[in-house]
Amino acid sequence: MLRLPGFRVASPTTIAEAVAALAEPGARPIAGGTDLLPNLKHRLGAPTVLVQLSRLPLRDVEVRAGALCIGAGAVLADLAEHPLVRAHAPSLARAAGLVAGPTLRNLGTLGGNLHLDTRCRYVNQTPLWREALGGCLKSHGDRCHVVPGGQTCVAALSSDCAPALVALDATLTLHGPAGARTVALADYYCADGTAHTGRAAGELATEIRVPLAPGPRRETYVKWTVRKSIDFPLISIAMRFDLADDAVAAPIVAARVVVGALASTPKLVRKLDALRGQRLDDPATADAIAAQVGAQCKPLPNLPYDADYRRAVLPVHVRRGIAALVAAGENHG
Amino acid sequence: MTTPPDQGELTVRFLLNGEPVAVAVPPHWTLLEVLRYRLDLIGTKQGCDKGDCGACTVQLDGKAVPSCLVLGSAVDGRAVTTVEGLRGPTLHPLFDAFDHAVAAQCGFCTPGIVMAAEAYLRRLGRPVTRAEAAAALAGNLCRCTGYTKILDAVVAASERLHGAGGG
Numbered sequence: 001m002l003r004l005p006g007f008r009v010a011s012p013t014t015i016a017e018a019v020a021a022l023a024e025p026g027a028r029p030i031a032g033g034t035d036l037l038p039n040l041k042h043r044l045g046a047p048t049v050l051v052q053l054s055r056l057p058l059r060d061v062e063v064r065a066g067a068l069c070i071g072a073g074a075v076l077a078d079l080a081e082h083p084l085v086r087a088h089a090p091s092l093a094r095a096a097g098l099v100a101g102p103t104l105r106n107l108g109t110l111g112g113n114l115h116l117d118t119r120c121r122y123v124n125q126t127p128l129w130r131e132a133l134g135g136c137l138k139s140h141g142d143r144c145h146v147v148p149g150g151q152t153c154v155a156a157l158s159s160d161c162a163p164a165l166v167a168l169d170a171t172l173t174l175h176g177p178a179g180a181r182t183v184a185l186a187d188y189y190c191a192d193g194t195a196h197t198g199r200a201a202g203e204l205a206t207e208i209r210v211p212l213a214p215g216p217r218r219e220t221y222v223k224w225t226v227r228k229s230i231d232f233p234l235i236s237i238a239m240r241f242d243l244a245d246d247a248v249a250a251p252i253v254a255a256r257v258v259v260g261a262l263a264s265t266p267k268l269v270r271k272l273d274a275l276r277g278q279r280l281d282d283p284a285t286a287d288a289i290a291a292q293v294g295a296q297c298k299p300l301p302n303l304p305y306d307a308d309y310r311r312a313v314l315p316v317h318v319r320r321g322i323a324a325l326v327a328a329g330e331n332h333g
Numbered sequence: 334m335t336t337p338p339d340q341g342e343l344t345v346r347f348l349l350n351g352e353p354v355a356v357a358v359p360p361h362w363t364l365l366e367v368l369r370y371r372l373d374l375i376g377t378k379q380g381c382d383k384g385d386c387g388a389c390t391v392q393l394d395g396k397a398v399p400s401c402l403v404l405g406s407a408v409d410g411r412a413v414t415t416v417e418g419l420r421g422p423t424l425h426p427l428f429d430a431f432d433h434a435v436a437a438q439c440g441f442c443t444p445g446i447v448m449a450a451e452a453y454l455r456r457l458g459r460p461v462t463r464a465e466a467a468a469a470l471a472g473n474l475c476r477c478t479g480y481t482k483i484l485d486a487v488v489a490a491s492e493r494l495h496g497a498g499g500g
Contacts, residue, residue, distance in 0.1 A: 001379060002383060008360050009340070009343070009404065009406050030404070033402050033404065034402050037363070037401075037402050050404070101471050101473075102397070102468070102469060102470075103390055103449060103473075104472060106393075106396040107399070229472060230385055230471070230472060
């Protein structure tokens with residue numbers, strides 16, 4: 001039996017009330033609670049007040065001003081099936097539908113998924129287990145068990161939606177005491193597993209915006225886990241290809257590949273400019289992308305699975321994801 | 334908006350299996366704890382307590398959720414249905430089908446699976462395929478049966494509820 005530590009709860013009904021409640025020292029926001037509550041049950045964090053976001057009017061999904069606009073409180077199960085999300089951001093719909101299992105997707109929200117705490121095999125354990133090892137950078141200690149001698153926490157961001165949204169050039173709007181600000185999600189995450197988002201303590205994420213595609217596009221999200229449900233990703237790849245016309249074999253105009261579940265930031269794969277003019281159905285294209293992913297992304301022994309295996313199969317899953325896009329042909333989205 | 338330094342217990346009012354209830358709960362108790370230890374509804378099982386196993390699945394506003402990951406205070410004004418809520422003048426087709434298929438062995442996962450299945454079948458409104466049933470129950474672990482008889486039972490119940498071959 002895992003009990004929660006003591007805390008108070010606030011249940012604001014407006015964004016202004018929520019921001020005011022979050023100003024209290026030790027306050028933390030709780031959306032679906034599917035990540036925060038298990039962590040608190042393992043005594044990872046000790047908030048004095050949980051600010052419940054479920055009563056805020058943040059669930060709308062609409063197309064506005066050239067962008068798909070999604071309230072941070074939109075529930076993952078709804079996003080996975082939402083006609084606008086499936087039409088304008090099919091890789092996000094796919095990622096949302098692959099988070100955890102069906103019952104957790106009925107609680108979890110998009111804002112919550114983007115703010116999952118980072119995970120590590122040395123952190124997401126019972127307090128007794130962690131203390132037996134002397135703690136670590138993220139858990140009452142001063143060393144890293146993943147990277148011996150490491151001074152920066154490399155716990156992994158295990159969000160399925162974050163890589164998909166970074167690949168789609170999404171932005172995130174936050175409300176705080178000083179008003180609202182909007183940041184590119186690609187710039188939002190920091191390379192420190194103990195403080196991995198750009199959210200200031202009193203801020204509240206309110207809206208995610210995905211710019212509508214300027215032209216024909218293919219996009220996908222690839223997730224691999226040991227079990228086919230429930231698990232956090234062990235391999236996580238978002239890919240987006242803007243094409244010259246709507247045939248899957250059309251020349252590539254732009255490509256964006258983002259890999260998740262490595263360390264605390266989604267990793268944008270670089271050196272893909274040579275793909276311009278290449279075609280997705282040409283095996284050399286998949287080989288070139290897989291080679292860049294393999295060269296630039298090195299899974300660490302921070303997740304509960306063999307890191308060497310994850311390194312070896314990462315390029316394989318890139319090829320499979322592209323093969324699935326090609327096989328789908330014109331029946332995409 | 335400020336919260337008092339000592340909040341004490343909160344009075345939470347919600348619809349429980351169709352009946353309005355008001356119950357005092359500590360702010361850090363989960364819905365699962367409220368159901369089992371304040372309301373004596375022990376049909377909902379306490380398994381992993383961290384959202385992995387599905388034994389504590391109940392319905393919140395008609396949708397299947399793990400009650401170990403819902404704060405008791407969060408259900409204020411909402412509708413909660415537990416396995417006890419499927420009791421009626423006649424045996425619910427899911428209970429009957431689980432019995433006929435011998436789909437429960439130790440029985441610990443059964444209430445959660447029944448609640449997840451009921452929510453899915455109600456929403457689907459037609460007989461379910463085996464693959465659909467398996468996907469809908471992907472958040473519920475069973476360590477006894479190997480799932481074969483559970484899926485047999487859910488498919489059979491859906492045919493009873495919505496007519497075999499119909500829809």
